[in-house]
Amino acid sequence: MMKKTSRFLQTPIEPFAVEAGLTADEILSRMERISFQGRNLATAQHVWQKMLEDDVTIFLGMAGALSAGGLRLVVAHFITNRYIDCLVSTGANLYHDLHETRGQHHYVGSPHSDDAALADAGIDRVYDTLASEEEFIGNDNWIAEFAASLEARPYTTREFLYLLGGHLWKTTARDGILTAAYRANVPIFCPAIADSSIGMGLSQARQERAGSGYIDVIGDIVESANLVIRRPRTASIVLGGGTPKNFINQASVQAEFYSDKVGGHRYALQIVTDVPYFGGASGSTLEEAQSWGKLAADAARISVHADATIALPILASALAATAGPLLARRQIPVFTLAARVMTVGGQTVPSDRFEDANAPAV
Amino acid sequence: MMKKTSRFLQTPIEPFAVEAGLTADEILSRMERISFQGRNLATAQHVWQKMLEDDVTIFLGMAGALSAGGLRLVVAHFITNRYIDCLVSTGANLYHDLHETRGQHHYVGSPHSDDAALADAGIDRVYDTLASEEEFIGNDNWIAEFAASLEARPYTTREFLYLLGGHLWKTTARDGILTAAYRANVPIFCPAIADSSIGMGLSQARQERAGSGYIDVIGDIVESANLVIRRPRTASIVLGGGTPKNFINQASVQAEFYSDKVGGHRYALQIVTDVPYFGGASGSTLEEAQSWGKLAADAARISVHADATIALPILASALAATAGPLLARRQIPVFTLAARVMTVGGQTVPSDRFEDANAPAV
Amino acid sequence: MMKKTSRFLQTPIEPFAVEAGLTADEILSRMERISFQGRNLATAQHVWQKMLEDDVTIFLGMAGALSAGGLRLVVAHFITNRYIDCLVSTGANLYHDLHETRGQHHYVGSPHSDDAALADAGIDRVYDTLASEEEFIGNDNWIAEFAASLEARPYTTREFLYLLGGHLWKTTARDGILTAAYRANVPIFCPAIADSSIGMGLSQARQERAGSGYIDVIGDIVESANLVIRRPRTASIVLGGGTPKNFINQASVQAEFYSDKVGGHRYALQIVTDVPYFGGASGSTLEEAQSWGKLAADAARISVHADATIALPILASALAATAGPLLARRQIPVFTLAARVMTVGGQTVPSDRFEDANAPAV
Amino acid sequence: MMKKTSRFLQTPIEPFAVEAGLTADEILSRMERISFQGRNLATAQHVWQKMLEDDVTIFLGMAGALSAGGLRLVVAHFITNRYIDCLVSTGANLYHDLHETRGQHHYVGSPHSDDAALADAGIDRVYDTLASEEEFIGNDNWIAEFAASLEARPYTTREFLYLLGGHLWKTTARDGILTAAYRANVPIFCPAIADSSIGMGLSQARQERAGSGYIDVIGDIVESANLVIRRPRTASIVLGGGTPKNFINQASVQAEFYSDKVGGHRYALQIVTDVPYFGGASGSTLEEAQSWGKLAADAARISVHADATIALPILASALAATAGPLLARRQIPVFTLAARVMTVGGQTVPSDRFEDANAPAV
DSSP, X not given: XXXXXXXXXXXXXXXXXXXXXXXXXXXXXXXXXSOHHHHHHHHHHHHHHHHHHTTOEEEXXXXXXXXXXXXXXXXXXXXXXXXXXXXXXXXXXXXXXXXXXXXXXXXXXXXXXXXXHHHHTTEEEETXXXXXXXXXXXXXXXXXXXXXXXXXXOBOHHHHHHHXXXXXXXXXXXXSHHHHHHHHTOOEEOTTTTSXXXXXXXXXXXXXXXXXXXXXXXXXXXXXXXXXXXXXXXXXXXXXXXXXXXXXXXXXXXXXXXXXXXXXXXXXXXXXXXXXXXXXXXXXXXXXXXXXXXXXXXXXXEEEESOHHHHHHHHHHHHHHHSHHHHHHXXXXXXXXXXXXXXXXXXXXXXXXXXXXXXXXX | OOOOOOTTOOSXXXXXXXXXXXXXXXXXXXXXXXXXXXXXXXXXXXXXHHHHHXXXXXXEEEOSSTIIIIIXXXXXXXXXXXXXXXXXXXXXXXXXXXXXXXXXXXXXXXXXXXHHHHHHTTEEXXXXXXXXXXXXXXXXXXXXXXXXXXXXXXXXXXXXXXXXXXXXXXXXXXXXXXXXXXXXXXOEEOTTTTSSHHHHHHHHHHHHSTTOOOBBHHHHHHHHHHXXXXXXXXXXXXXXXXXXXXXXXXHHXXXXXXXXXXOSEEEEEEEEOOOGGGOOSTTOOHHHHHHTTSEEEEEEEEEEESOHHHHHHHHHHXXXXXXXXXXXXXXXXXXXXXXSSEEETTEEEOSSSOOOTTSOOO | OOOOOOTTOOSBOOOOOOOTTOBHHHHHHHHTTSOHHHHHHHHHHHHHHHHHHTTOEEEEEEOSSTIIIIIHHHHHHHHHTTSOSEEEXXXXXXXXXXXXXXTOOOEEOOTTOOHHHHHHXXXXXXXXXXXXXXXXXXXXXXXHXXXXXXXXXXXXXXXXXXXXXXXXXXXXXXXXXXXXXXXXXXXXXXXXXXXXXXXXXXXXXXXHSTTOOOBBHHHHHHHHHHHHHHSOOEEEEEESOHHXXXXXXXXXHHHHHHOTTOOSEEEEEEEEOOOGGGOOSTTOOHHHHHHTTSEEEEEEEEEEESOHHHHHHHHHHHHHHHSHHHHHHOOOOOEEOSSSSEEETTEEEOSSSOOOTTSOOO | OOOOOOTTOOSBOOOOOOOTTOBHHHHHHHTTTSOHHXXXXXXXXXXXXXXXXXXXXXXXXXXXXXXXXXXXXXXXHHHHTTSOXXXXXXXXHHHHHHHHHTTOOOEEOOTTOOHHHHHHXXXXXXXXXXXXXXXXXXXXXXXXXXXXXXXXXXXXXXXXXXHHHHHHHHHHXXXXXXXXXXXXXXXXXXXXXXXXXXXXXXXXXXXXXXTOOOBXXXXXXXXXXXXXXXXXXXXXXXXSOHHHHHHHHHHHHHHHHHOTTOOSEEEEEEEEOOOGGGOOSTTOOHHHHHHTTSEEEEEEEEEXXXXXXXXXXXXXXXXXHHSHHHHHHOOOOOEEOSSSSEEETTEEEOSSSOOXXXXXXX
């Protein structure tokens, strides 16, 4: 049967062929030419690999209860092996990470629990996952004590979280997001720290010692934008949306005011479950992001509509098999984070004023 | 730190540990103790394995464009290897399967296509997947000719689809859902055949030959219920909901009217993207199904909220590694499908009246 | 402050102004210039009104448990007042309508019910709505008896449902979807009747009388396409997707094979909760429908992403205030439905072969 | 026909009856006995009215682009008429409010825009809504100048937003969220201010004047908790989830550490589009909130799964007709917000330490 060829019909769908013993990367490789979100997940591996091949600063944003939900060591793996260069997280994810790094656990539960019984037993539920309120109170106190022990001055979340990660590492010597970031000198921003138990711990520090627990979240905006001004080529990976998604985009938009070398992220990958129809930022499309200049017009990009607890284990396992050589060749940005002013590649990244790259040299 | 033990806090979450070279079953095994839909996908493997170990008739329902989307050979694999015993499908999935088995393709496209341009070029789009309208018209004619060649009488979809599969196998000798089911003697029901291009082909048969193209969908209800009456222990696997989900449940409910040995499915697994909040059957919970008696009160069950194009390749790959011994030991129901009246285990499964198992022996 | 004018920035958003005593149409009028789904709902009123002003046959598709959920008299109102000309429904919606028209009820329940207790009490749950299984069994018998009383031959769902509506009206004289359609001579198609309790009733008719309960769903395809061939200008309104959505589109696509005057629906309105990302037809966009020729390239169209139990009461109340003059002026298609072959505008609409409008006159 | 009565089947569904001229409250009244989200929206009116009748502090959280999307005057109406006592918002909603209060607009656009063309034209898109980047830059400067004009010290968002609202009112004398809150002395918290254009404006203040633009978000935690300690009976209304949802719950949880009179919100109403299956806070159920003690075990509560741009205009219009007498009788909490330390009912609400209601009197 002779067919009219069409410019639209170039690449046939190749049905997925089942086989025992396939590894994650082999599975994703067979999913490249199927459809819908399966194809998008396979494409995500390629987009991430392109980020690793290019000379870009890779931001990872994480929202949702991914740490409590069992993905904290995946994120720690990304940090340690420098799949990413900067983490932007909700406070809850860092808090739940700290909870486990301190040797405690979250527990397998059911979404059909009797919540009144849980409340009576002092147990907090996150969908199908449980935790002890008493242990959480212990964490809050631990954070409060640590915060109260610091010099009483404002800290960006980036600085505070580095110090917290260091204290945690020294205390526990256990792997986790905060400790991995401390050891790998990877900055963490937490723009909505006031909306989390880390923020609650910080607020309790004020009870311990007047003048403690001051966080300079506006300084985080300046620092993150200066980071982009220093290294204008960037990439964005977002798990679940929320404040991290917008903060990563905002860093690029804000940087562009002060440097005409900044032109939006060169690559973008998001794994989301929200939809765009209701105007929320979490579900907004990567196309919409282009109108804002958050994303370069020709950026390689992919949205995967999936729960990260399914998509990320597969994606991370696949990358572990294929990204090694790319990671070995990567020219990673080198940070110092121990001082009030961080540096990248030897250059300061201030939090008190923007580096105006467009200003005429004096 | 001494902790109060709690009956609720028994099984700690174990963070997923990334490693190169993990196979699908190893990945799912590491996802058993994480949270949310990742855990549910791991549980799905267990529930399916329990079905294989038990003596149950396993129904698989498939809705959504899974065949066009690259999963038709996964379903064929389930049929050939008797992971399942009976398929209930939308017409579209069988039609798209036939399309590819006839040597044609679906094509990789984009959800951001210019649909007016596609319409001009005679190309049909399913989200990110394309097909040639001309080829589809060819399929319609092929189905119409075949249907017109049959004896002019009503056919259940089960009988018609068996004959269609046979014709397809003889013509193409290619693997696919219809041909696999034909060769493995696995019955296929298509309750909404009138809402599909297979139905369109059947309707066009009337143009070729008066009296052709009669389908007895009410006979399908009787046949499917009699099948459950003959073998009252059943399991339900549903991909995407739709008419197949309800039809599989209906078979059990209808059978229960005529046999008190029927008590709802013993196992249920659904991979869905719909939600229950709007009252639709596709998104309805497996708990709700219990109120109807569609599901036994103690049924092992799991809902995975995920796109099947992600979940199914992983799940099938994992099962390929672990289910072999279970499949080898399985006592599968044996069907004959070539005649107007099908049989299972040597017993007739009529389509013109219910087997009344409760009726007193005469 | 002087602004650059932009061709993109023409119509300002006008914030919704709260006021006591606003009627539904006044509220929708104030929602025209807000955003997101609120605007879309206001646009839906306009699109529907355009349908009423134009000379088009208006199809309404309904899926999901809208009858059980309290919207059956809204649909009956659309039928009686000829907001629509043809209904395509799932079987469940017609069955639940019949249930209430027979003087029975669905009941207010909770989504957090104890389903095992409900099962023990013989109560079926649809999300937050309950019904008595015993009453359902009574309905099944009632349908079976009626079906067994008919001449033993195949019936299209259109013919059967007309007869069923007539029987229901004569028995009960109560308002509902089936009785309103009977009295207004509005055809109803139910392509997936085999996947519903009406189908179950029909299947039980065979137990009462051999040869009864035969439904010719392929005839429905022919009839619905011939209807579009007879009146090529059409509009589609879809609540919830499912088989009705596709069947309405299929009628247009199938008709186009036999008449070059058919060019897709001129108007389309859908109220859906599904999303397009997973390739399912329910969530597919109206843009995608254009690639198939289901929708004319310049069709006025709107998708509202909302639960119909919120959107439809508002929309129907608003239209009740504004559509009166349009309804009064409407040139409605006039059907006869009492015979085996229906007519529209005096022309036959056969179910056994397509009217070939392209064929040369002999 | 005699029926077994059942304790489960008490309240029949009453189908919605269409009628011209129905007002919003009449429509909601007719939706009380339908199903699914329609019923939930009707219930929401009742729950809100119960809040107004009881002596509780009512928190309103708003996330998503509701201000840009045309709902800012609905929220302003709630503030002015004291349907609520305290607003917790994302920064974007306050920024978009300020944008319009300054006499500028958002514009009607399309979700199918050409984003590259928009980017070229300097236009930012939020789904179907557009805004001028140039005007946004103007806002940023305006905020930066104002922030730089303030005494250089840390401000809670509550204090800063009160001052900003005052400046906006004095400059524009136009209605909006910020100006209404200023005039009604209703506190606004913005825990994620660093993730918004208000934060960007604040960061730019540092360029204008060293030492300016310091925000004490940890102080917001203390203040909001002290507010609950001062008035332990509270209610939560949440639009869209996000940081406001959690912050309102956190205030209650944090307050409970220092006062045993605090026992979770007595009422909770959320209008959300997210779902709980993926573990995110936005979609989490109100039942889950009970396990945390965020919600009293016997709290009247309702979740409405709907876009706020549909649900809120209806709900606000209905309440405008029915809530008048309740508002007139309400004993509202009286705030002073002009100083660094706010007061409620004449009592101070400090931001530097928690009021320890459990501490023994000295």
